[in-house]
Amino acid sequence: MSETFQPVVLEMSAASIGALRDTSHVVVADVNWSVAAGEFWVVAGQQQSGKSDLLMHAAGLMTPLQGSCRVFGCETRDFGEAQIAERLRVGFVFAGGKLFNQLTVAENISLPLRYQSHHNLPEISSRTVALLEWLELTPFADSTPASLAANWRQRVALARALALQPELLLLDQPLGGLGTRHRQWLLQFLDQLWRGHELSGGRPMTIVATTDDLRAWPHPQRKFAVLDRKTFSVLGAWDDVKSAPHHAVKELLAEPVETTI
Amino acid sequence: MRGNLAKAFQLANTQVFRHATAPKSLTDQLGRKLFLAILTVQGLGAFALITLGVILKKSGGAPGVIRPRVRQEISRAGVALLPMFLFAALALGFLVVGQTVSALAKVGATNYLGSTMVIVIVREIGPLLTAMLVLARVGTANVIELGTARALGEVEALEALGIDPVHYLIVPRVVGMAAGIFALTIYLILGALGSGYLFAFLQDVPLTPGDYFKQITEALNWLDFALLALKTLAFGFFIAIVTCYHGLAQPLRLEDVSRVAVRAVTQGVIVCVFVDTVFIVLYLLT
Known part of the structure; x- marks a missing residue:
């Protein structure tokens, strides 16, 4: 830099x-x-x-x-x-992820976008898809975090923290x-x-x-x-x-x- | 956001007393119990006011997240409990209403049937039994879910994402439970009165369905409907507040969750009886 x-x-x-x-x-x-x-x-x-x-x-x-x-x-x-x-x-990635186990991977990632109501649905959807693709999580989009290995849970946590740029x-x-x-x-x-x-x-x-x-x-x-x-x-x-x-x-x-x- | 939860829980930091050495004299023990009770009431009051504030301030906020959660909670505290309440209504009808109708008929006091049914079923047993059953089925689950979420750090995760934990975790449960108890009470009352007449009919009580329901409707007035609605909404609100408060307030360790669930249910029963007493006074005053 x-x-x-x-x-x-x-x-x-x-x-x-x-x-x-x-x-x-x-x-x-x-x-x-x-x-x-x-x-x-x-x-x-x-x-x-x-x-x-x-x-x-x-x-x-x-x-x-x-x-x-x-x-x-x-x-x-x-x-x-x-x-x-x-x-x-500020984005925060917790040790171990601290993901919401009742939500799927895609729902975990899109949660902050959906909560901040100034984002519309197409925006949320395209942002979530982009995050899933960049972090190689697309195959796990509909899985729950509890069913993933720690390696992938960490990536989901990172994707969730990056959702709001x-x-x-x-x-x-x-x-x-x-x-x-x-x-x-x-x-x-x-x-x-x-x-x-x-x-x-x-x-x-x-x-x-x-x-x-x-x-x-x-x-x-x-x-x-x-x-x-x-x-x-x-x-x-x-x-x-x-x-x-x-x-x-x-x-x-x-x-x-x-x-x- | 962070302040919302912290404010209520700092007000009622009872952990210091709970973890301290037990006092030796009886008066000291009573004093500690009293002090703990005051702190808990203070914390519950603050939590209730904060939740009301969030409901009013953020109504309609984040609809994409909150509305599905409210629907989910209404389903959990209402629709999903309908089979259990059908059973409870039949049981209440056979055990209480049918026997009362039968007993009144035997002594020729069927004129008092309407007012007896309204006082016993509509004003008291219907709402209170509904509140107890929902407390047992959904309130306990609330404490365990929120206690586990707290212990696993999900509350901090929500705050880190700019999501108000009271708005996301508490408001849907409060709305769902209030709506659920209101609707289930209506079904329970209708089911109990219907099945009660059926039981009396099977015992050859000389009372036509027309007379039976006419007496009940004549004994009801607009105040009964208004207070029934207020009472059931109050039950739902306070049960949700007590169970959510205990779920989120203190436990940061998983092993604390079961102990706190028992405490929350006990306090839930006490709060329901207290609310019921307030409404009895209101009935008596009007």
């Missing part, structure tokens, strides 16, 4: 991140983070390090216990009906539980989205993904951060990751480290 100035789409200042299950419990403290339009961030951390909670805050689904979180310039604490347009500029895409552990072929496919697809895909009208997408295995994500133009011991640290580019002194980073790169059990 070019190095020209890009507007900030996500900004956290001294934000204390609470846990979803117990909102009074701080899982990450004092987060200072700024994501500019067109960036691709990978946030790494071990299990229970607060990756999902951080993304929930970034999407405006939770509000920080302290500090501020702004999405497209709008404070997430103020998110309500009036800010729905800002909310819809978000500008910022947040993915929680998108590679978790995927087979090798599906991992490769997803990484390539995310790269296409980041550069500008037909599904997003050719517009480059800002992407933030979390992971517990950094080895799958090397790329010179991606930015990296790590969550460790309730602290959020920006690492920089891939070269900085490899030379980072953090013990946690070496673990996330699966390098041999001294462990004490």
